[in-house]
Amino acid sequence: MPEVTAFAPGHPSWAELASPDPEGSRRFYRGLFGWYSYTLTVGDLGDYEVFTLGGVKGPEVAGMQALADDSETASWTCYFRTDDIPATLAAVRDAGGLETVEPTDIANLGRMALCSDPEGADFALWYPYDLKGAGVVDEPSAMVWVELAARDIERARRFYGEVFGWRAVDRDYYDSVYTHWKVGDWAVAGMVSMDEHWPPGHPSHWTPFFWVSDCDESAALAVELGARVRIPPTDIKPCRFCVVTDPTGARLGLVTPTTDVLAERGRP
Incomplete structure (x- = not known):
């Protein structure tokens, strides 16, 4: 892009x-x-x-x-x-x-x-002011997605709908419900439900995802550099992804798209 x-x-x-x-x-x-x-x-x-x-x-x-x-x-x-x-x-x-x-x-x-x-x-x-935000997105080594993990997804849908005017659209990427939030026809963020597979008491949180050319290789490299894998490389419809915590404990996602990212999100 x-x-x-x-x-x-x-x-x-x-x-x-x-x-x-x-x-x-x-x-x-x-x-x-x-x-x-x-x-x-x-x-x-x-x-x-x-x-x-x-x-x-x-x-x-x-x-x-x-x-x-x-x-x-x-x-x-x-x-x-x-x-x-x-x-x-x-x-x-x-x-x-x-x-x-x-x-x-x-x-x-x-x-x-x-x-x-x-x-x-x-x-x-x-x-x-002078910094509009990221100078580049949706390409390798740049941010491609942001995702909320929430326990009460209906409450989260109401909240972000009222704050940002987002419209919630359900997708079938996971066995449980996955939400795309849209502004117009463009998907701006996602939400996953924190079900019984999540540790009890783990807080709701936002995670940025960054594009990598090979999810498995990047996950292995992250471990070599001191990270821990929280969700191993996994295939879903639009991508292969994993979630890691960096050496300080900060959570981030790595994504290798398998479809046209802009088309998947709703090309503006």
């Missing part, structure tokens, strides 16, 4: 890693995806790492910041584009969610706010 020039409201636009070991995370993701990176100093927020493809001056693919303290856990956060952060936050609260970090300017990059849905799954809102 050509480099992205803009994201429409309600679409995933960025993924950000919170790491207790930024240097170790740099080594892992550079080794796994071939990413480069550069560091920005963002005022009182400290250093912010921007991962890129094709060299330091290549398109941006994701961000990283250090965890504030040892009580927090490593994680990836999925960002969704909004034209009006206060209005979207009001919709989050009205629908039963929480505002966990108030709107904050990230230097000249954009304005963000952190939220959680009624089951506690964290996600972020993004209003761009």
Whole structure:
């Protein structure tokens, strides 16, 4: 796909890693995806790492910041584009969610706010200034999908429908129900039900998925680099995928598409 020039409201636009070991995370993701990176100093927020493809001056693919303290856990956060952060936050609260970090300017990059849905799954809102979001998506080593794992899927459907205007469409990828959320005809995200196969007490969460040329080889490479496989390489209709936790414990997915990604999601 050509480099992205803009994201429409309600679409995933960025993924950000919170790491207790930024240097170790740099080594892992550079080794796994071939990413480069550069560091920005963002005022009182400290250093912010921007991962890129094709060299330091290549398109941006994701961000990283250090965890504030040892009580927090490593994680990836999925960002969704909004034209009006206060209005979207009001919709989050009205629908039963929480505002966990108030709107904050990230230097000249954009304005963000952190939220959680009624089951506690964290996600972020993004209003761009100079950084529209990822400079490239839907190609190798870039983000291709975001997915929510939720225990109460009907509650999640109501919440995200009210907040982003998403329309839920059921698909037959798994033995259990899988949901595509759509804006118009374009599938922007997915949802899987956390059934009895999930560990008791495992929290609801969002996971970013990144395109790899060979899911099995990339899963093996991730393990060599210190990751753990949580869902082994598995075939479903549009792809072969797996889920791993990186050396710090942050969860991410690896995907090798077996169909036309844009056609599968509903080419705009």
